[in-house]
Amino acid sequence: xxxxxxxxxxxxxxxxxxxxxxxxxxxxxxxxxxxxxxxxxxxxxxxxxxxxxxxxxxxxxxxxxxxxxxxxxxxxxxxxxxxxxxxxxxxxxxxxxxxxxxxxxxxxxxxxxxxxxxxxxxxxxxxxxxxxxxxxxxxxxxxxxxxxxxxxxxxxxxxxxxxxxxxxxxxxxxxxxxxxxxxxxxxxxxxxxxxxxxxxxxxxxxxxxxxxxxxxxxxxxxxxxxxxxxxxxxxxxxxxxxxxxxxxxxxxxxxxxxxxxxxxxxxxxxxxxxxxxxxxxxxxxxxxxxxxxxxxxxxxxxxxxxxxxxxxxxxxxxxxxxxx
Numbered sequence: 001x002x003x004x005x006x007x008x009x010x011x012x013x014x015x016x017x018x019x020x021x022x023x024x025x026x027x028x029x030x031x032x033x034x035x036x037x038x039x040x041x042x043x044x045x046x047x048x049x050x051x052x053x054x055x056x057x058x059x060x061x062x063x064x065x066x067x068x069x070x071x072x073x074x075x076x077x078x079x080x081x082x083x084x085x086x087x088x089x090x091x092x093x094x095x096x097x098x099x100x101x102x103x104x105x106x107x108x109x110x111x112x113x114x115x116x117x118x119x120x121x122x123x124x125x126x127x128x129x130x131x132x133x134x135x136x137x138x139x140x141x142x143x144x145x146x147x148x149x150x151x152x153x154x155x156x157x158x159x160x161x162x163x164x165x166x167x168x169x170x171x172x173x174x175x176x177x178x179x180x181x182x183x184x185x186x187x188x189x190x191x192x193x194x195x196x197x198x199x200x201x202x203x204x205x206x207x208x209x210x211x212x213x214x215x216x217x218x219x220x221x222x223x224x225x226x227x228x229x230x231x232x233x234x235x236x237x238x239x240x241x242x243x244x245x246x247x248x249x250x251x252x253x254x255x256x257x258x259x260x261x262x263x264x265x266x267x268x269x270x271x272x273x274x275x276x277x278x279x280x281x282x283x284x285x286x287x288x289x290x291x292x293x294x295x296x297x298x299x300x301x302x303x304x305x306x307x308x309x310x311x312x313x314x315x316x317x318x319x320x321x322x323x324x
Contacts, residue, residue, distance in 0.1 A: 001076075001079060001080040001084050001085060001086065001087060002085065002086050002087070003076055003086075003087050003089065004086065004087070004088045004089065005054055005072075005088075005089035006054070006089075006091065007091070008090060008091055008096075010088070010112060011112055012047070012049065012086060012112065012113050012114050013114075014046070014047045014114065015046050015047070015114050015115075015116045016046055016047045016048065016049040016085075016086065016113055016114050016115055016116065016117075017037050017040045017041055017044070017046045017047070017048055017049070017115070017116065017117040017118075017119060018037075018049045018050075018051055018109055018113050018115040018117070018118050018119070019033045019034065019037055019049075019050055019051070019118070019119045019120060020050075020051045020052070020109075020118070020120060020124065020126060021033075021051075021052060021120070021121075021124070022052060022053065022068075022163070023050065023052055023070070023075055023079075024068050024069050024070055024163040025069035025070050025163045025166050025182055026070055026075065026078050026079075026182070026184075027154075027161050027162070027163065027166055027181050027182045027183060028154045028156075028161050028181060028182070028183040029121065029153055029154040029160070029161040029162065031082075031154075031183050032151060032154045033119050033120070033121065033151060034048075034050075034082055034084070036119050036149060036151060037084075037119050038082075038083055040117050040119065040149070041085075044116070044117070046116055046117065047085040047086060048083065048084045048085050048086070049084070049085060049086035049087075049088065049113055049115075050079055050084050050086065050087050050088065051088045051090065051108070051109070051113065052075070052087070052088065052089055052090070053089065053090050053091075053092040053096075054072065054089040054090065054091050054092060055092055065214055065215055066215070067215055067216065067217035067218075068215055068216065068217055069163060069166060069167065069170075069186070069217045071189070071213055071215060071216055072089065073189065074187070074189050075087075077189070086113075088113065090108070097128065098128050099127055099128060100127055100128055100131075101126055101127025101128065101131050101132030101136060102127075102132075102136075102140060103127070104126055104127050104132065105126075105132070105137070105140045105144060106140075106144060109146075110144045110145070110146060115146045116145075116146050116147065117146055117147040117148075117149060118137060118141070118146055118147070118148050118149065119149045119151065120134060120137060120148070120149070120150060120151070121134075121150070121151055121152075121153055122134050122150055122151070122152060122153060123153065123160075124137065124150075134148075134150045137150070138150065156180075156181060161181050165181060166178055166181050166182060166186075167217065169181065170186065170217070170218075170219040170220070171219070171220060172220060173219055173220035173222055173224075173278035173281070174278070175219070175224065175275050175276055175277055175278055176276075176277065178219070179275075179276070185227065185274035185275065185276060186219065186274065186275050187272050187273060187274040187275070188210055188212050188216065188218075188255050188272070188273045188275075189270070189271075189272050189273075190210035190211065190212060190255070190270070190271070191210070191268060191269065191270055191271075192208045192209060192210065192266040192267050192268065192269050192271060193209050193210065193211055193267070194209065194267060206258075206263070207256045207257060207258050207259075208228070208256070208257045208259055208266050208271060209254055209255070209256050209257075210254065210255040210256075210257075210271070210273065211252060211253075211254055211255075212253070212254075212255055218241055218253065218255075219241065219275065219278075220278070220281065221241055221242035221243070221281065221282040222240070222241065222242065222278060222279070222280055222281040222282045223238060223239070223240050223241075223278075223279045223280050223281075223282065223298050224238075224239045224240075224241065224275045224276065224277060224278055224279060225237070225238065225239075225275075225276050225277040225279060225301070225302040225305045225306070226238065226239040226257055226273050226274060226275055226276060226302075227273075227274040227276055227312065227313065228257055228259050228262075228271055228272070228273050228274070229271060229272040229273075229274070229318040230259075230262065230266070230269065230271050230318075231318065232315070232316050232317075232318045232319070233314070233315050233316065233317065233318055234312060234313050234314065234317035234318045234320070235259045235260055235261055235262050235313060236259075236260040236261070236302060236303065236305075236306030236313055237257045237258060237259045237260060237273065237302070238257065238258045238260075238279075238295070238298050238299050238302045239255060239256065239257040239258075239273055239275060240255075240256045240257075240282065241253075241254075241255050241275075241282070242254075242282035243282070244256070244282075255273055257273055258295070258299065260299075260302070260303065260306065276305070277305055279298055279301055279302070280298070
């Protein structure tokens with residue numbers, strides 16, 4: 001997949017089927033659009049291209065960081081995995097925010113991206129103040145020579161599946177529901193960094209530490225059963241998300257994971273931590289000994305969860321999805 005980022009000066013060479021959106025979380029609603037793109041790609045011999053922005057537009061307009069379920073790097077990995085040919089991360093600023101809808105369609109979608117088909121949901125919006133919608137896209141399709149495919153929203157129990165819906169479930173630590181809406185496990189990707197070394201030297205077991213970027217939207221702080229992908233292998237894990245309040249001092253928000261059955265130095269290694277099941281909220285313990293006892297209970301609970309779903313763990317299992 002070719003990634004075009006950091007510039008508005010680009011030109012795709014081959015005719016494309018395009019979809020537009022933030023794709024925050026790449027939930028089941030997004031996947032419906034992407035699958036339709038792949039169908040059109042195969043049927044008409046087009047290249048599949050995703051148009052998105054390099055940062056959340058609301059964050060730019062509000063002048064502050066807006067969190068995202070899926071970071072840019074995570075989104076790139078997911079789009080490549082599903083079979084997209086191009087991912088355009090268009091730089092967003094106030095000038096772009098004021099672009100008229102027809103100028104966006106004529107100049108960007110048709111002119112730069114060579115769109116022959118555009119796939120969107122019924123709630124799509126584009127251009128200044130979101131004035132462009134599905135009806136306008138259909139009208140412009142005839143004028144500029146592309147097909148507009150408008151898909152109904154994917155629903156869950158009569159409610160539209162959206163990033164907002166996913167965030168609500170994450171805020172409650174309801175990973176089973178969040179993962180069902182996402183159609184895949186919620187995950188934190190990153191490079192293992194050095195922590196405070198309490199895991200190995202004091203608590204008696206080593207842990208892998210990730211420091212998620214400030215824009216990463218995290219679930220309820222607490223302890224989770226996790227699935228850790230290291231290369232092609234998948235391991236069970238116990239993951240704490242939060243600030244580790246029992247440890248003296250102010251810790252940054254981190255993702256710390258005890259990985260079952262893995263005894264090797266992972267510092268500097270890229271891993272993916274998928275959250276599967278909420279065990280308990282983060283809390284401050286009276287002592288490190290009390291914390292250690294609680295973690296042993298967490299490990300036992302996680303082991304039972306993992307053993308009941310053995311097919312998704314083990315050597316070569318990174319490409320398999322766990323059962324929810």
